Amino acid sequence: MNTLRPSPYQLARTRPIRLAVYRKARLSLRRRVLDVGAGGGEVAAEMASRTGRKVWALDLEPAVHEAAGIIPVAGTAAALPFADGSFDAVAFHFVLLWLNDPVACLEEVHRVLVPGGVAMALSEPDLTRREDAPDTGLGAALRAAVRNAGGHPDAGTRLAGWLRNSGFRSDVKETPPEWVCLEDPREAQWEIDYLVSTGTLAGADAASLRKAIDACWPPRVRLPVAFGCGWRL
Numbered sequence: 486m487n488t489l490r491p492s493p494y495q496l497a498r499t500r501p502i503r504l505a506v507y508r509k510a511r512l513s514l515r516r517r518v519l520d521v522g523a524g525g526g527e528v529a530a531e532m533a534s535r536t537g538r539k540v541w542a543l544d545l546e547p548a549v550h551e552a553a554g555i556i557p558v559a560g561t562a563a564a565l566p567f568a569d570g571s572f573d574a575v576a577f578h579f580v581l582l583w584l585n586d587p588v589a590c591l592e593e594v595h596r597v598l599v600p601g602g603v604a605m606a607l608s609e610p611d612l613t614r615r616e617d618a619p620d621t622g623l624g625a626a627l628r629a630a631v632r633n634a635g636g637h638p639d640a641g642t643r644l645a646g647w648l649r650n651s652g653f654r655s656d657v658k659e660t661p662p663e664w665v666c667l668e669d670p671r672e673a674q675w676e677i678d679y680l681v682s683t684g685t686l687a688g689a690d691a692a693s694l695r696k697a698i699d700a701c702w703p704p705r706v707r708l709p710v711a712f713g714c715g716w717r718l
């Protein structure tokens with residue numbers, strides 16, 4: 486599936502969130518760790534370096550370049566190719582919003598965890614509550630892209646309920662409503678390129694969006710991001 490991978494800027498911005506979840510989940514004590522929807526494997530490699538153990542990194546399209554400390558696995562979140570109770574912790578970062586059926590995925594996560602295991606929701610945004618100042622239309626285009634892909638742009642707000650419906654004791658928080666100033670024009674370009682590649686934006690619309698963003702540089706964005714743990718009892 487063609488999803489918008491978090492840019493290096495986005496990955497850096499959510500790093501403090503990931504570290505808070507790792508601490509809460511006691512990641513360093515977890516022996517077998519799986520990252521679902523691992524993309525390029527950056528987050529799985531981060532967890533491997535923190536635990537000193539290999540981390541399984543599952544994706545429809547597994548990481549092409551094997552990052553340090555990861556075990557790439559091809560598979561779908563809808564039917565994880567692992568036996569019951571195979572993992573002590575399972576992570577996902579910017580993944581549930583892209584899935585047609587996030588609860589089916591979380592039920593699979595529940596199945597492959599041992600009792601006492603933890604699902605680590607490392608960041609799931611709510612794009613329906615994203616604000617752009619000034620409003621260039623970028624937020625609306627991103628919401629459309631997620632909807633076109635069959636996903637859920639409001640994943641962040643629904644995360645706690647999804648975890649509960651999948652059998653977890655859910656402990657979810659949301660980032661404070663702070664404005665972030667984009668620091669590098671390449672971040673907006675990363676998103677525009679994706680929108681063009683999926684046909685969400687035609688070339689001419691992409692050019693006027695770029696122009697609108699450049700005219701108000703640096704634009705500010707406020708995006709609630711949910712994060713936390715689901716405990717498998």
Ligand SMILES: C[S@@+](CC[C@H](N)C(=O)[O-])C[C@H]1O[C@@H](n2cnc3c(N)ncnc32)[C@H](O)[C@@H]1O
Pocket residue numbers: 486488489490491521522523524525526527528543544545546560561562563577578579580583584
């Ligand atoms: C937005 S990217 C996030 C990648 C990575 N977690 C990160 O934060 O860099 C979403 C990832 O989920 C993967 N994905 C989408 N649907 C999936 C499914 N049903 N099973 C497994 N992976 C899936 C995509 O291929 C993509 O790599």
